[in-house]
Amino acid sequence: MRIVILTGAGVSAESGLGTFRDVGGVWDQYDLARVATPEGFARDRALVHAFYNERRANMRAARPNAAHHALARLQQARPGAVTLVTQNIDDLHLRAGSPEVIAMHGALDQALCAACGHRWPAPAVMGPDDPCPACGAPETRPDVVWFGEMPYHMERVDRALAGADLFVAIGTSGAVYPAAGFVAEAAAHGAGTLEINLAPSDVADAFDRHHFGPATQTVPAWVA
Numbered sequence: 001m002r003i004v005i006l007t008g009a010g011v012s013a014e015s016g017l018g019t020f021r022d023v024g025g026v027w028d029q030y031d032l033a034r035v036a037t038p039e040g041f042a043r044d045r046a047l048v049h050a051f052y053n054e055r056r057a058n059m060r061a062a063r064p065n066a067a068h069h070a071l072a073r074l075q076q077a078r079p080g081a082v083t084l085v086t087q088n089i090d091d092l093h094l095r096a097g098s099p100e101v102i103a104m105h106g107a108l109d110q111a112l113c114a115a116c117g118h119r120w121p122a123p124a125v126m127g128p129d130d131p132c133p134a135c136g137a138p139e140t141r142p143d144v145v146w147f148g149e150m151p152y153h154m155e156r157v158d159r160a161l162a163g164a165d166l167f168v169a170i171g172t173s174g175a176v177y178p179a180a181g182f183v184a185e186a187a188a189h190g191a192g193t194l195e196i197n198l199a200p201s202d203v204a205d206a207f208d209r210h211h212f213g214p215a216t217q218t219v220p221a222w223v224a
């Protein structure tokens with residue numbers, strides 16, 4: 001049984017990392033266009049760095065929860081049969097022991113030079129004039145995928161979806177593409193589909209089965 005799992009912010013909510021669209025979520029506090037687009041970065045780098053510096057500090061203070069640990073156990077129990085794709089830019093899946101995580105929207109703990117493409121571990125606090133350690137250009141940005149940018153590893157994800165027997169989405173609202181389209185892509189290749197979420201997502205109707213409830217309860221119960 002080849003399983004593809006897609007996770008979103010809901011899997012890290014009980015680790016204290018806010019989701020995006022829930023009441024009081026990230027997009028309630030920040031204007032998406034100003035902090036999570038290339039245009040917003042070009043207009044005000046200091047604002048964008050401050051936004052990601054705060055999220056990086058929250059990530060480092062957070063710990064993986066029972067949902068992250070259950071998914072790591074599942075991957076370890078079935079080597080090579082479980083592909084874990086996350087929209088999250090936190091490192092909680094890896095810290096829970098997941099052997100491999102496809103971070104399609106990048107990683108908070110990674111820095112990227114917009115001039116030469118060099119990547120290096122992100123310092124706790126990044127600033128608009130930080131020079132790239134490779135080319136020296138002051139073009140340092142967080143290594144995350146902003147709206148309007150191409151997500152990472154899409155070929156690998158498409159290959160995994162084409163070969164999946166089961167597609168499972170956990171803790172995601174289905175509001176952002178191309179991730180929200182994965183369920184239809186997997187179903188089109190004959191995979192079974194399961195949504196595990198606090199409440200029905202925007203694409204709930206596309207799934208065969210649903211388990212509703214907090215991820216720290218529903219995910220270990222599903223893995224067991």
Ligand SMILES: CC(C)NC(=O)[C@H](Cc1c[nH]c2ccccc12)NC(=O)[C@H](CCCC/N=C(/NCCC(=O)O)S[C@H]1O[C@H](COP(=O)(O)OP(=O)(O)OC[C@H]2O[C@@H](n3cnc4c(N)ncnc43)[C@H](O)[C@@H]2O)[C@@H](O)[C@H]1O)NC(=O)OCc1ccccc1
Nearest residue numbers: 008009010019020021087147148171172173176177198215
């Ligand atoms: C707003 C939306 C309409 N816009 C888009 O989708 C856009 C444009 C677009 C493209 N195609 C389209 C088609 C139609 C319409 C629009 C588009 N997409 C893009 O720009 C993407 C790039 C999008 C990536 C942007 N970067 C993020 N994150 C990184 C940065 C950062 O984090 O700052 S997106 C960000 O929001 C997304 C949604 O968040 P979720 O994780 O789902 O979180 P949310 O808060 O929304 O929901 C939480 C859920 O958890 C549940 N929950 C809460 N607590 C719990 C709990 N305790 N337990 C269980 N569940 C829980 C809740 O009920 C809820 O359902 C995630 O992907 C997340 O990474 N790039 C692109 O398309 O490039 C070209 C292309 C084209 C074709 C093929 C390839 C490329």
